Amino acid sequence: MKLGVFVNEFKTVVETVDRLTAEKLGLIFIQNGVFHATIKENGKSSPLLDKTANFYVLAEDLATRGLTDADVDNRVKVVNYGDVVDLIFNDYEKIVWL
């Protein structure tokens, strides 16, 4: 299964995402999920970034919160709304929203 997961919270979703497995897993950080791509709590990146997955973060949601590409972990690709549509239609068979 090729599974795309929209992560839209910072704290409450880590356990759930941690249990997900897929042949191809994509984590798309949106809304307050963008902090997973940018914040280093106690100097450590989000544990979600340790998963075997493709990581994306929505540029518009970064900018809204005063964050820039320079704040983003280098494992995460910055994408725009158009790119997200392409991911949904071309890269993943199933999409879930956490």
Added chain:
Amino acid sequence: MSMIDLAFIIQRPPYKSETSTLGLTHAISYQVVDMFLDDGQGVIPKVCFIGEGVFNCISEHKSMENYGVTSIESHVKNSLLVDLDMYVCKEDIDRFGIPENRLVDAEDMGADKKLQIVPFSEIQNILNNSKHIFIF
């Protein structure tokens, strides 16, 4: 004069819900609450950002461009402009690696007040000394 201390604690991150905005607009409304009070009474609101709430204080929001809504940054600046005392938990900005120079500043609008970065112990004192505590 009888003054009542109010503490507004903002602990939720910005935008996904209205929670942070509501906390700020409630605090700002102290300016008009006098009309409901007796002569000689007043309120002194203090806004404290703790936990993920400190994410609200990162500057340069682009919410109008992307969401079409007034930014929380604007609400923070307006709050400073009307001389609200606003506190940011130092332990939390340190924990999340947010440099102090990334925080909202309303100096460009002519505000005298600034976000005050304080240890949680000071926020605890604010809680202890407030008659009412509102958590957002």
